Amino acid sequence: MKKYFVSFVFLVVFGGFAALHYISSASAANAGPSYTGQVTEEEAQQAATLADSDTATDTQPAEAQPTPAQTAPEPAPKPKPKPTPAPTPMPVAKPKGEYNDGTYTGSVADAFYGNIQVKATVSGGKLTNVTFLQYPNDRSTSVMINQQAMPGLVQEALQAQSASVNGVSGAMQTSEAFRASLGAALAQAKA
């Protein structure tokens, strides 16, 4: 089997803010010719591999038990909690079970198609159940969405993976979000 693997780079300056350093690679992993297009720079490594090989994950199912409640307004953004509330652990891969046991009621959150309020139950240091105290059911679209899939969300602590991969998906500094963030910062700077 032949494999052609080519990379190509566009270099651009980041809105006069950050100069972009980007490279891509022609990692000829397999046999077969590998062509390198009009590449500006060459470098290797995209398939990220890493240290830690242990993959003990900390997964807790979140169960949805919708409790109809009338809600209303159109998404008028305000600070709100996450869909699966609970005290969050520290950065990356910590042991498990650092939640305090108990039942926690989240504040009302605008979930884009209506309001959501959940109650989280923690036992043995783990999130064991999430029930919905409020969820959108007042509009036909919301109802449809809910029937299709009330998002059942699951949580885990990040854990580095050692497996080899063919490619990597991830945000870069040039992502829309960064630009949005920068734009917002600049908007503030103006005010």
Place this chain on the structure above:
Amino acid sequence: MGMPVTIEICGAGASQDQLEKAFSYFTSIDARFSTYKGDSEISRINRGEIALGDYSPEMKDVFALAEKTKRETNGYFDIRTPGGLLDPSGIVKGWAIRNAAELLRSLGHEHFYVEAGGDIETSGKNAEGKEWRIGIRNPFNAEEIVKVVYPRGKGIATSGTSVRGAHIYDPHAKQPVASSVVSLTVIGPDVYEADRFATAAFAMGERGISFIGSLEGFEGYQIDRNGTATFTEGFSDHV
């Protein structure tokens, strides 16, 4: 756009010509849509140098798709920047990758990988004849991946920021709001769908993952600044 583009074609029949055809497609898209290029069509439109009726068919397509996406995301996706300019980058990338994938298919290829700036469309099998395996980058350490997923014919895109505790621009509040989300990866019917909804959901902050969960045919993996990942139930089908 300013981003690396990678195309890998597996199997017999791929020629240098075809690869260059695919790359020149990206180059032409960049020339037309880059807001960093003063002579791009989008820059000229932003300077009012091109009349509405004279937009290229590609530009009209993208604007129509952006408008559709804006409606479908209740305004969270918007190519109009706070400064009033048009910046369709949030939709062009996925759209261009999907078009490039179509181009490869039309040339008879079944097994390939097309990636631009971390958004990926795969088809068929990889060079080893196995399923394509994609890593999700650790937003806290670019050298690491924190998840391995199998797109299985679907598209995958990530929206995020390397800035901890970023601010996102809320189109409704018309102001920046704090978000604890640093990365949101979406698996969708194709990379265009994954990209546009990842962009919109990221702008929703913490509830972005709920929005993704509410969409049929979409799965998401959201990482917050504390290093906790929240993902949709069906995401496990790709792990």
